Amino acid sequence: MLTRLTISDDHAAYREEVRAFYDAEIAPHVEAYEDAGEFPRDLVRTLGDAGLVGVPYAEDVDGGGLDYRSFAIAMEELARTWKLLAGTVNVAAGLVGYPIATFGTPWQRERWLADVFAGESIAALAMTEPDAGSDAASASTTAERDGDELVVDGHKVWSTNGAIADLLLVLARTGEDDGHRGLSLVGIPDPHDRDGVTVVRDIPSMEGEAAVETEIRFDGVRVPAENVVGDPGSGFRYVMEALDVGRIGTAAQGVGVAQAALDASREFADEREQFGQPIRENQGISFKLADMAMDVEAGRLLTLAAADGRDRGDRVTQAAAMAKTFATDAAMDAATEAVQIHGSRGYSKEYPVERYMRVAKGMQIYDGTNEINRVVISKRMYENEGER
Ligand SMILES: Cc1cc2nc3c(=O)[nH]c(=O)nc-3n(C[C@H](O)[C@H](O)[C@H](O)COP(=O)(O)OP(=O)(O)OC[C@H]3O[C@@H](n4cnc5c(N)ncnc54)[C@H](O)[C@@H]3O)c2cc1C
Structure with a gap:
């Protein structure tokens, strides 16, 4: 294989190992979940148990402790087996995992990330809005300060796994600036137990029935102000x-x-x-x-x-x-x-x-x-x- 030029023997062995794991643990279940139109929550736990959700992150947050080439190899082999699960892992590891692991506080890493990487929690990113797609910096969802809390109001679409998420990371305006420097990432744990969070609908899509693509509204949703990830205005x-x-x-x-x-x-x-x-x-x-x-x-x-x-x-x-x-x-x-x-x-x-x-x-x-x-x-x- 040409790619032997860029990866070590250890990486090649890792590819064999993860492929065998996905062939044994994931592949036999794909058609049943697809036919039933059911999201494979159990299989996310299976991946988490095997260290295959947070591959490039430290082991203290239940990550795999490996490098990004291993992450790429694991993602490729998982998508070859079932792309739907690979998409879920990519949201967890890349879009939600990276900001929290890199810029989050120790308690955010410990309380939020460890469960996501263990496959116990499902993570989702709520960035896209009906009028802010490619131009994500024009997002109009707000997270206004009220004492020690933030009050989130807005409307997001296409949040992968939003309806089943245990942790939502929301891109919202915290007011530092009118442009992209006024946007922050706000963590909303257990969103579906909170007043003001409404799943408008699961968007039927070409991803198939087992996939969860969510339109979601926030009306006066309160979270502690310490739920901002990193610096306000840097989201x-x-x-x-x-x-x-x-x-x-x-x-x-x-x-x-x-x-x-x-x-x-x-x-x-x-x-x-x-x-x-x-x-x-x-x-x-x-x-x-x-x-x-x-x-x-x-x-x-x-x-x-x-x-x-x-x-x-x-x-x-x-x-x-x-x-x-x-x-x-x-x-x-x-x-x-x-x-x-x-x-x-x-x-x-x-x-x-x-x-x-x-x-x-x-x-x-x-x-x-x-x-x-x-x-x-x-x-x-x-x-x-x-x-x-
Ligand atoms: C399966 C799926 C999963 C998704 N998951 C998530 C998620 O988890 N979280 C989330 O927040 N969002 C998610 N999204 C949303 C996704 O990020 C947006 O759909 C994407 O950013 C494009 O935005 P839009 O759909 O509004 O298209 P628009 O921005 O309206 O674009 C329409 C068309 O115009 C083109 N276009 C726009 N601007 C330019 C330009 N400057 N130059 C050239 N062409 C341009 C686009 O390329 C596109 O072809 C998901 C989408 C899909 C389909």
Whole structure:
């Protein structure tokens, strides 16, 4: 495998180990949960018990104590097995875990993060609003100070796992500034036991019935003022930093889904016969498989390169955006071709490739749309020449 160039023998062994674990503990349950349209809460605990939710975080918060290349490997293999669970882990580890682990107080790390990384708590990020999507800095949700408390009012959409979250991290205006320097990250533990938190609906989406994408309202929700993560007014910056990690995780998911699409297609093209021969004997099919294989390898290299940069302490904004964009576009291409290679069977719900196509589309949209990521990549070319 080309990526042996960027990872150690220990990383290669870790890949084998996590793949075997997911094959044994996760894969046998995927279809049942998908068919029932049920979120796999038990499987999140299984992952937490195995140290596979907070892979790159310290063991004192129940993290895996490993590096970001291991995180990328674990995310890729999990997405190859079931992307829905990988998305849940990426929110926990990247978007919610990173700001709390990096900027949170010791008690926030201990009380909030340890449970999330143990798989006991589900974490969600509530950033996107109906009128603040790509332009997240224009968020209008407020968290106003009232004595020792903050009072949260606003409307969020597309909060992955919001309706079942035990910890919500909300991007809200705390008033330091009218722009992005007036936004803070506010932790709302046990949100569904609090007055003023309303789940408006689960947004039906291409992620499938088992996924939870939540529209949620906050009307006078009170939390202690000490629930602000890090410095008030720095929430937007923390989210941008968290996205460097989240995009490595999403890039890895793209690689995992593309690999799954390739695996399924390779097997199908070998078994399916038309005109008296396996369809892989046709150059038109074999070239599709070759393109998929190239994209998987290139996406994996970009992803591991971004993760390697983080392990070295480099700023990886551009590298993570490149990896996320390339790998999720590759996943969309590979999944679309996988459906085509499977013919009518690919279009049915009886084969997994239609699911790969649906979830790949989501990955091109979240963690910054791939258009926004291209904006990030091109801006960094001028702002920080030589960034690797
Ligand atoms: C499956 C899924 C899970 C999600 N999970 C979460 C979550 O957990 N928490 C959360 O807070 N949000 C989440 N989101 C929301 C996601 O972050 C937003 O959908 C995304 O940021 C885009 O915002 P928007 O949908 O409002 O699109 P818009 O910002 O309205 O964009 C519409 C289109 O215009 C393009 N566009 C906008 N601005 C520019 C520009 N400057 N240059 C070029 N093109 C541009 C976009 O790329 C897009 O194609 C999730 C979304 C999905 C689909």
